Each structure stands twice: as C-alpha cells, then as structure tokens.
Amino acid sequence: LLGFTAKIPRWAISFKYKAESAETPLLSIIYQVGRTGSITPVANLSPVVLAGTTVKRASLHNANEIERLDLHVGDTVFVEKGGEIIPKITGVNLEKRLPDARPIQYITHCPECGAVLERNEGEAKHFCPNNATCPPQILGRIEHFVSKRAMDIDSLGTERIRALIDQGYIANPADIYDLVSKKEALLGLEINTEQYIKNTDGHLYIALRKALFGLTEGISLTLIDNFLSECEDVDQKDKLSRFLDFAGAQGTRSSSNRTAIQTLKQFMSLEKFEIIEDFIPLAVVVSVLMGKESVDPEIMELAKGPKTLHDMILASHGAFPGAVLRRINRLKGNTFQEGIVKNMIQGIEASREQPFEKVLFGLGIRNVGENTAKLLARHFETIEYLKNASTDSLLAINGVGETLAQSIQDFFSAPENLELIDRLKAHGLQFETTREGLILANKKLENLRILASGKFNHFKRDEIVDFIESQGGIYVKAVSRNLDFIIAGEDMGPSKKEKAEQLGIKLISEDEFLKMVE
Numbered sequence: 124l125l126g127f128t129a130k131i132p133r134w135a136i137s138f139k140y141k142a143e144s145a146e147t148p149l150l151s152i153i154y155q156v157g158r159t160g161s162i163t164p165v166a167n168l169s170p171v172v173l174a175g176t177t178v179k180r181a182s183l184h185n186a187n188e189i190e191r192l193d194l195h196v197g198d199t200v201f202v203e204k205g206g207e208i209i210p211k212i213t214g215v216n217l218e219k220r221l222p223d224a225r226p227i228q229y230i231t232h233c234p235e236c237g238a239v240l241e242r243n244e245g246e247a248k249h250f251c252p253n254n255a256t257c258p259p260q261i262l263g264r265i266e267h268f269v270s271k272r273a274m275d276i277d278s279l280g281t282e283r284i285r286a287l288i289d290q291g292y293i294a295n296p297a298d299i300y301d302l303v304s305k306k307e308a309l310l311g312l313e314i315n316t317e318q319y320i321k322n323t324d325g326h327l328y329i330a331l332r333k334a335l336f337g338l339t340e341g342i343s344l345t346l347i348d349n350f351l352s353e354c355e356d357v358d359q360k361d362k363l364s365r366f367l368d369f370a371g372a373q374g375t376r377s378s379s380n381r382t383a384i385q386t387l388k389q390f391m392s393l394e395k396f397e398i399i400e401d402f403i404p405l406a407v408v409v410s411v412l413m414g415k416e417s418v419d420p421e422i423m424e425l426a427k428g429p430k431t432l433h434d435m436i437l438a439s440h441g442a443f444p445g446a447v448l449r450r451i452n453r454l455k456g457n458t459f460q461e462g463i464v465k466n467m468i469q470g471i472e473a474s475r476e477q478p479f480e481k482v483l484f485g486l487g488i489r490n491v492g493e494n495t496a497k498l499l500a501r502h503f504e505t506i507e508y509l510k511n512a513s514t515d516s517l518l519a520i521n522g523v524g525e526t527l528a529q530s531i532q533d534f535f536s537a538p539e540n541l542e543l544i545d546r547l548k549a550h551g552l553q554f555e556t557t558r559e560g561l562i563l564a565n566k567k568l569e570n571l572r573i574l575a576s577g578k579f580n581h582f583k584r585d586e587i588v589d590f591i592e593s594q595g596g597i598y599v600k601a602v603s604r605n606l607d608f609i610i611a612g613e614d615m616g617p618s619k620k621e622k623a624e625q626l627g628i629k630l631i632s633e634d635e636f637l638k639m640v641e
Contacts, residue, residue, distance in 0.1 A: 128618040142203040145178070146216060147171040149198045152183065152227060154234045158263020159489050162240060164229070166200070166212060172202045181210040184245040186229040195224035207325060235259055245394040255539055261288055261295070264487050268296040272493050273485030274474040278466040283459070286314045288429055296485065297546035300475075303468055311452065312459040320402050327426045327435065328402035329454060331359070335366060337454040338383040341374035347463060351401075357398055363388050371463070386411045390418050405432060405454075412450050413443070433458070475551045482552050486544075489530040498522055498597055499531075500572075505555040506544060510535045521570045522597070522605065549639050567640045568596030572605050576619050577612025579633050594640055602628065610636045 125133035128435050148169045156162045164183040171178055179420040181202060183189055192212060194200070199219040229249070234237055234601045238253035248299070254260050259600045269276040276299070290312065292302065302309065318330040336346050350369055362456050363384065370380040390407045394460070406426040410418045421442075430433045433456055436443065443451060452458075452627045459467075477485075484496035502520055503509040509531070516527040534540050546552055574594050575587045582590060587610070600607055602622045611620070623630060631639075 126617070128621060129616050130509055142205075142207070143174050144201050144203050144213065145171045145173045146152055146199055146201055146287055146387070147178075149194065149200050149212075149615075151565055152189075152194075154172045154230055156233060156235050156257060158259050158260055158267055158556075159255065160234070160254055162249045162251065166245070168200070168202065171202065173202060173210065174207050178202060178204075178210045181212050183212065184250060186242075187247050189227055189229060194227045195220060196220050197224050205575050208465050233257060238271055256294075258288070262505050265293065265296060265299070267487050268485040269299070269474075273481055274477050275481075276447055276467075276470040276474050278463070278470040282314055283463075286312065286459075287317065290434065297543050297550065299471055300547070300550035302592060306464055306468060309459050309464045310461060311436070311455070313433050314433055314458065315456040315457050319405075320399060321402075322397040324397070324400060326397075326423070327405045327429055327432075328399055328594065329408060329432070331362070331401045331403055333447065333454050333456070334387075334403040335384075336388060337408060337450065339370055339380040340376040342370065342380065346373070346641065358387075359398060360391075363391070393417065405435065408454065408579075409435075413447050430535060432616045442559060460526075463536060475553075477557045479504075479553045482547070482554060483509075486534070486540075488528045488534045494597055494599060495527065495533060495594065500556050501592075501595065502570075507554075510541075519598055522572065525584065527608040567593045568594040570595065571607040572597045572599050573608060574602060574619075575610040575612065576605055577615035579610075579612045581633065581637065588641075602626070604628075613622065 127133060131137075141509070150167045150169055152164050152166055157163065162185075164185070166179060166183050168180045170178055183192075183194075191202075192210075194215065194217060196219075198218045201214045201216065201237065202210055205211050205348075230240065233251035236253050236257040238251050238257065240249040240254050242249045251257050251260065254264070262281075264283060265279075265288070268274055269279045269284070270437070271277065274296075279299070284293070287302075292312075293299055294308075294571060311476070318333050318345070320328045322328060332344065332347050332351060334343070336344050343545050350366065351362070354365055357365070365382045367381060367388070370384055371377045374382065374581065388405065391403075391408060391574050396404050396407070404418075406423045407418055409422050409426070412418070413422075415422075425435050425439055425442075429438060432451070434447070478500075480497045480500035483500050484491065484493050499509055500519065503512060505521075512531070514528050514532065517523050517531060520526065545552070563585055568591060573584075573591050575591070575598075579587060591598045602609070602619050604626055606623075609619070609623050609632055611630045612633055612634060622628070
C-alpha cells in the first residue's frame with residue numbers, strides 16, 4: 124500500500140551497517156588552491172585498502188577540521204569512506220601518538236604563489252587574495268569561463284589551457300580572444316612542457332630521451348625509454364657512451380645515428396655546460412641537427428630565455444632551413460595541429476554570441492551561480508547597471524542575500540576586473556540583455572522560483588524551462604525551501620513530490636500554470 128519512491132520501497136526498513144574503518148599513518152598534508160582562491164588541505168596517507176580500493180588521500184576541508192581532529196605530525200589516523208565512496212579521516216589513534224609530536228599548523232601563505240592567506244570573518248575557508256597571478260586560480264578561472272554552462276568553448280580543454288598559460292599566451296579570459304590573431308604562432312605550439320628545464324643561466328635544456336629520439340632515425344621512443352630505464356643508475360656521460368653502441372646495433376641507419384651521437388658527445392665535452400641529469404642543452408642538440416662543427420653561438424643565444432623549442436623557432440624568424448626544421452620538430456612533444464587550432468578559433472568566434480547571463484556566469488564572481496547569473500542579468504539588464512547597483516537594490520531582489528551582495532560589490536571594486544570587462548566588451552561579448560531576447564509579454568512569473576517535474580502536454584522539457592524564463596521566472600533544478608511552486612506533470616517523480624510536501628511547497632497542475640500566465 125505504501126508503494127515506492129524512485130529509489131526505495133516505502134514499506135521497507137534499511138539497516139545501516141557501521142562503515143568499514145582502517146588505520147594508517149598520516150604522511151603529510153598538502154594544500155590545494157581552487158579557482159576562487161579557496162585553500163583545501165588534503166591528507167597524504169600511507170596506502171591502505173578500504174572497501175575494495177586503495178586509499179592514499181583524504182580531504183581535510185579547512186583549518187577547523189584539522190583543529191577538530193587535533194591532528195599532530197606523524198599521527199596514525201582512522202579512515203572511513205563516507206557513503207562507501209569518499210575517504211575521510213574520522214579520528215586519531217592517540218595510543219600511537221609520538222611523545223614529542225607537534226600539532227599541525229595551518230599554512231599562512233599560498234603554496235602556489237606565496238601570497239599571505241586571508242580568512243573572512245564567519246567563513247571556514249582560507250583564501251589566496253592573489254587572483255591575478257596565482258597559477259591554479261588562473262587555470263580554474265579560464266576553465267570556468269570556457270565551460271559549457273558559460274561560454275561553451277569545448278575545443279579548449281584543461282591540457283590546452285594549461286599549455287597556453289604556461290607559455291604566456293593567456294593569463295585571463297580576455298586573452299582567449301587575442302588568440303584569433305595568433306593562428307600562425309599557435310601552429311606547432313607544444314601542449315606539454317614537462318620535457319624542458321632551464322639551467323641557472325636561463326639556457327633551455329631538453330629531456331635526454333627526446334634528444335636521442337630527435338638525433339636518431341629508426342629508433343622508437345619506446346626502445347629509448349627501455350634503454351634509459353636499464354641505465355638508470357649510470358651517469359649521463361656513460362649513458363651516451365652506451366647509447367652509441369646501442370644505436371649502432373639498431374636498423375639500417377646505424378651509421379648516421381652513431382655519427383650524430385658521437386658529435387653530441389664531442390660538443391658536450393668541448394663546452395663547459397652545466398650538467399643536469401637526464402637533460403641536454405637544447406642548443407647542442409639543434410647544432411648537431413644543423414650539421415655545425417661546434418655549438419653555434421647564435422643558437423646558444425636563441426636558446427637562452429624561451430620556455431620551449433617552439434618559442435625558440437618563432438624567435439629565429441625562419442633561420443632554420445625546411446629540411447632541418449622537420450628534424451628539429453621531432454624534438455617536440457604533442458603539438459597544436461592545424462585542425463586543433465581551427466576548431467579553437469571557431470569555438471572562440473562562436474562564443475561571442477553567448478547571451479549576457481552566460482557571460483556574467485563566466486566571469487566567475489564568487490557566489491554567483493548559473494541561476495543567480497540569470498536572475499541578475501534579467502533584473503539589471505546591463506553590466507553597467509549591475510556594476511553601479513547599491514547594496515539596498517541588490518538585497519531587494521528575491522534570492523540575493525548579504526554575502527552575495529558583498530561578493531558582487533567586491534568584484535566590481537577591483538580595477539583588474541573592470542579592465543577585463545572592458546577588454547571583453549571590445550572583443551564583442553554580450554554585456555546587456557536585449558528585450559527581444561527576453562520576450563517578456565508579461566511579468567506574471569517575475570522573480571518566482573519554479574521547478575517543473577513530469578510529462579507535459581503543451582511543453583517539452585527544454586521548452587517549459589525557456590517559457591518560464593521568458594515570463595520573468597527563475598527555473599530551479601532541485602526541490603528546496605526557496606521554491607515558490609512546482610508544476611506537477613504526469614508521472615512526477617514520487618521522491619520530488621514527497622520532499623515538496625514535507626517542505627510545504629505548493630504543487631500546481633499544467634492547466635493551472637497556463638491559466639496563471641494567460
């Protein structure tokens with residue numbers, strides 16, 4: 124008689140078994156930086172098997188949690204999986220605490236950029252205030268800006284964004300639109316820069332594995348990696364000597380391969396280069412590929428300063444002949460090919476047409492989510508009106524509280540954010556809501572928070588969402604106390620209906636809704 128919800132039988136009683144617990148040493152705590160600058164401490168644990176998987180890390184959330192658990196350096200901790208999924212530290216085995224163990228002190232400076240951390244009154248999280256140059260914040264902010272719910276530039280994934288940031292092409296969302304005029308420079312840009320390192324004088328070095336691959340023909344990277352793993356405990360000079368014999372035994376190009384490696388060894392012995400294990404000066408490798416009799420001073424100068432081989436090639440202004448350039452390009456890792464660049468440019472161009480509400484959401488104002496961005500865009504209609512809004516005018520909007528109002532005003536009080544908006548405007552992004560876009564025939568639903576559930580006779584799922592918003596309403600995706608009412612269609616989910624009844628939220632039929640909006 125009681126029936127079922129979408130997930131459970133109402134007539135049944137569930138027994139919750141005590142979660143499986145494991146004991147393991149706390150090795151260290153690292154601190155991760157989010158896109159808004161929030162700091163999240165993460166515990167590194169000695170690997171332990173728990174509920175079928177090996178657990179190595181667990182979030183500690185904030186400074187309050189570390190204090191509540193009374194964590195000390197070297198503690199042995201109890202770990203469980205919340206909902207059998209998320210690892211969490213539940214306590215400390217005090218019997219195993221070391222006599223001289225010191226309480227863990229929360230960091231005071233950002234682990235990525237060194238800025239002094241801040242903590243707002245009444246908030247649990249610490250924040251890094253350096254949102255302009257802190258690397259994880261830059262990456263997170265741009266990832267958020269290009270995400271599907273914001274500007275929807277799906278050709279810009281995390282690895283590509285990271286490559287563009289690392290190599291100085293973008294530092295904020297406005298820089299994305301400058302890429303349109305840099306198509307030629309982007310072709311051949313390296314996605315991964317881990318194969319490079321610089322010495323103390325700023326000269327660029329390349330990984331030994333890539334150097335050997337670029338200097339030889341007919342020897343795969345897999346073979347080279349296998350060779351290097353067997354010589355892991357041998358110094359670089361001996362590695363090159365051994366590889367000379369190895370190359371001589373491989374394929375039809377053995378003679379030319381041996382010559383290239385012999386020349387590399389000779390150049391390395393003649394010049395007084397700083398030795399960095401597993402890396403070779405890029406200028407030496409390029410000089411060998413160009414058939415020079417010694418390390419070319421001009422190439423040495425070109426290799427001082429750039430972050431990658433691609434930067435060095437661009438700085439040479441066509442100095443490398445075509446045949447040599449093809450061999451030099453083998454030194455690169457994965458690169459931006461013509462198809463990738465074309466898709467990126469097309470995605471960037473198309474994003475200029477995204478409506479104001481999506482641009483506003485993409486700006487990443489703290490506490491402004493997707494629904495709030497729609498609400499603000501509809502209420503203020505232009506970025507200028509929102510920027511100049513008083514606290515009272517913000518608080519007068521249903522759904523805007525003091526924390527959100529303060530976040531909005533903080534954002535617009537920062538000169539760098541105003542400069543960003545000006546640049547995005549210049550690139551043609553939408554910073555006002557047109558009346559045609561709103562189609563507000565009336566305002567029967569203005570500022571009402573509405574959810575629709577079930578099947579409808581007059582609307583498809585996307586259509587009813589668009590219709591509610593076109594009448595000034597705010598569509599909400601989940602049942603909560605903030606809802607004004609729910610439009611209950613046929614076969615409405617029983618769990619949603621039950622929760623709505625528990626919260627006292629009004630349910631209306633599709634016909635009642637149509638009468639309401641005439």
